[in-house]
Amino acid sequence: MEKKRVTVIGSGVAGLSTASYLAKAGHEVTLIEKNSTTGGRARKFEVDGFNFDMGPSWYWMPDVFEQFYNAFGYTTKDFYQLERLDPSYRVFWKDNTQDDVPANIDEFYQWFEDLEPGSTKKLDQFLKEAAYKYEVGMNDLVHKPSLKITEFADMRIVKGTLKLHLFSSFTKYIKSYFSHPKIIELLEFPILFLGAMPKDTPALYSLMNYADIKLGTWYPMGGMHKIIEAFEKIAVAQGVKIITDCEAKNFNYKDNTIFEVNTLNKGTIPSDIVVSGADYNHTDRMLAAGNSNYSEEYWDKRLMAPSSLLFYLGVDKKIDNLLHHNLFFDEDFGMHAEEIYKDPQWPSKPLFYACCPSKTDDSVAPEGMENLFLLIPIAPDLEDTEELRAKYFDIIMKRLEDKTGTEIKSHIVYNRSYCLKDFKSDYHAYKGNAYGLANTLKQTAFLKPRIINKNIKNLFYTGQLTTPGPGVPPSIISGKVVAEEINKRIQANKI
Numbered sequence: 001m002e003k004k005r006v007t008v009i010g011s012g013v014a015g016l017s018t019a020s021y022l023a024k025a026g027h028e029v030t031l032i033e034k035n036s037t038t039g040g041r042a043r044k045f046e047v048d049g050f051n052f053d054m055g056p057s058w059y060w061m062p063d064v065f066e067q068f069y070n071a072f073g074y075t076t077k078d079f080y081q082l083e084r085l086d087p088s089y090r091v092f093w094k095d096n097t098q099d100d101v102p103a104n105i106d107e108f109y110q111w112f113e114d115l116e117p118g119s120t121k122k123l124d125q126f127l128k129e130a131a132y133k134y135e136v137g138m139n140d141l142v143h144k145p146s147l148k149i150t151e152f153a154d155m156r157i158v159k160g161t162l163k164l165h166l167f168s169s170f171t172k173y174i175k176s177y178f179s180h181p182k183i184i185e186l187l188e189f190p191i192l193f194l195g196a197m198p199k200d201t202p203a204l205y206s207l208m209n210y211a212d213i214k215l216g217t218w219y220p221m222g223g224m225h226k227i228i229e230a231f232e233k234i235a236v237a238q239g240v241k242i243i244t245d246c247e248a249k250n251f252n253y254k255d256n257t258i259f260e261v262n263t264l265n266k267g268t269i270p271s272d273i274v275v276s277g278a279d280y281n282h283t284d285r286m287l288a289a290g291n292s293n294y295s296e297e298y299w300d301k302r303l304m305a306p307s308s309l310l311f312y313l314g315v316d317k318k319i320d321n322l323l324h325h326n327l328f329f330d331e332d333f334g335m336h337a338e339e340i341y342k343d344p345q346w347p348s349k350p351l352f353y354a355c356c357p358s359k360t361d362d363s364v365a366p367e368g369m370e371n372l373f374l375l376i377p378i379a380p381d382l383e384d385t386e387e388l389r390a391k392y393f394d395i396i397m398k399r400l401e402d403k404t405g406t407e408i409k410s411h412i413v414y415n416r417s418y419c420l421k422d423f424k425s426d427y428h429a430y431k432g433n434a435y436g437l438a439n440t441l442k443q444t445a446f447l448k449p450r451i452i453n454k455n456i457k458n459l460f461y462t463g464q465l466t467t468p469g470p471g472v473p474p475s476i477i478s479g480k481v482v483a484e485e486i487n488k489r490i491q492a493n494k495i
Contacts, residue, residue: 001490003027004272007261008240009248009287012040013472014463015277016231017479020072022275023238025487030269031240032261034247035426038232040277041434042472044225048414049366050314053225055434056472057355057373058325059218060211064138064473065227068480072234079230080220083360088217089325092403093182094332100323101186103216116180126177130210132163137207142468142477145485146446165203167441173203185333192333192351192377196303196438197341205439219324219360227472248278250287257458273458273495275482280449280465282428291455303443305435305470306340306377307420309392313372314365314414319356321404322370326354328399336377341438344379346388352376352396369413374400381431384420393417435471436464444469451482458495460486 004027008019011033023029037043041055059065059082066076076082086103093099102108112119165173174187188198190208220226235242243266251274252260260268276283281299284292331349339347355373358365365371376392397409420432437443449466453459462482464470489495 001026001487004490004495005270006030006273006275006486007032007269007271008275008277009261009283010034010040010277010463011038011232011242011244012277012463012475013042013227013231014475014478014482015040015275016228016235017068017476018275018277018462018482019240019479020231020235020238021480021483022486023235023240024072025483027273029235029238029240031235031242032246032248032263032266032269033242033244034278036245038242038244039225039228041427042224042228044223044228045312047416048314050312050369050371050414051223051225051364052312052371052373052416053223053357054310054312054418056224056227057357059220059224059227059472060208061138061215061473062218063215064476068476069230069234071480072238074230074234079233080222080226083219083221085217085219085324085360087323088212089327090323091182091186091327092330094330096330098403099182105214108213112178112183115182116178119178119180119183122177126206127210127214129163129165130206131214133165133204134207134210136164137204138473141445142474143481144445144467145451145481146448146467147450147452147485149446165206166444168203169199170201170203170205171199173206174198185329188333189327189329191439192306192337192340196305196440197337200341200438200440202439202441202444204444217325219357221361221363223357223361223364248276248283248287250289251456251459253291253456256291256456258456271458273460273486275460275462275486277463277479279428279430280461280463281430283461284449284453286428288453288456288459291453291459293450293454299430303341303438303440304380304431304433305438307380307382307423307429307432308418308434309376309378309389310418311372311374311393312414312416312418313374313412315370315372315408316368316411316413317370318368319370319372319404319408320406322354322356322359324356324359326356328352328354328396328403330399330403340377340379344382346382346392347376347378350376350378350392350396352399354400372408378420380420380433382420384432389417389419430465436469439469451478451485457489 008031087100246266251258353375358371423429423432468474
């Protein structure tokens, strides 16, 4: 295969994945990153002995990570120690109770049975169907470039359409099995935080419940950024040249083909192929201005997954009654979802998530202290002011203290907030989104933004705004899918 000069824009998970696969195939790959460190949304920062992961904090689908490492002759344990969390996480409910979600499957079944007598058999069938969706979805559907509908004419997929529940509502599907509100909210939570209104999401995504319940919740000792360190080591080992503090500005063309990437402060980079792992809208509308795949009207009509208001806190004591992962479902689930997706506004009574990795990992906080990460999912493109951030900080801190029975606020020795303005500034995130596109039926598979530019034959896109979608495992796969499509087109002399 002909060797090409490839420039990959953005060092997030998808960018690092793409760069590694292309370099392994023999291409000369340069990866550029606008920020001073690699990782994109999965960056970290260190301050006063605290090591904060800035973005992803849930390690689900360990098989996807292992497959990536295996592709380059490694295994997960070559890079970090992976621990399964047990309990997986804690949920605080509206009725002032709390439940620890067990990692042990027998204990999980018993918990469901205690909540809703007779649910054990239903859960067994639910998980069997979710396992099928996971196997077909993660091994077939997500590995397709989604350039045309005929890709999905595979007989395994066609025959399994009914079993995949592609055209069924996630909420209706769950309620056909269970009636207890705690069970329903538990099963819907991955959708609220990463997707869309559960009632507008295909029931295919019960595969996320299989990932949660059966495959488990894990943690790489040292922090989630250990993933980025591993990916960067693999990229460099393949020969990828990584340049940080290097932001793409625009492209130079000849016959509608990019031959150079112009950067703001590092000159021009000769390129036969360009892959953007930066925000799709930013690349499409700004970097490739005049050669966009989609209009601004198209983008404005897309339903985005949530943005987030985040707080990174250093606390000078240990906090009682928290696990590593904690979901605060002590307010109305449906109302918060409506205020993200249907009537975008700052939430009246927000649900929130608290991550306390120092419960598992002593290395992320000074001795006797806690590393605390708080997240409120919010609608994208809202007003973002310091006053609003402070207001919501006070709201969730009061509830956090009430639920844990622990004074926390007066013990905070470090406090940093991160919200819409920061997502826009650091990542050019469209409307300040944190998670890409919502996983609705109209934005699934070949209905997502395409991985190749229709006007520029050597410009490709990877990451959470294109196929297969948001999340770390899908971003890993996105890099592989784009790399395979590029190599296929090179072999066919289309590039």
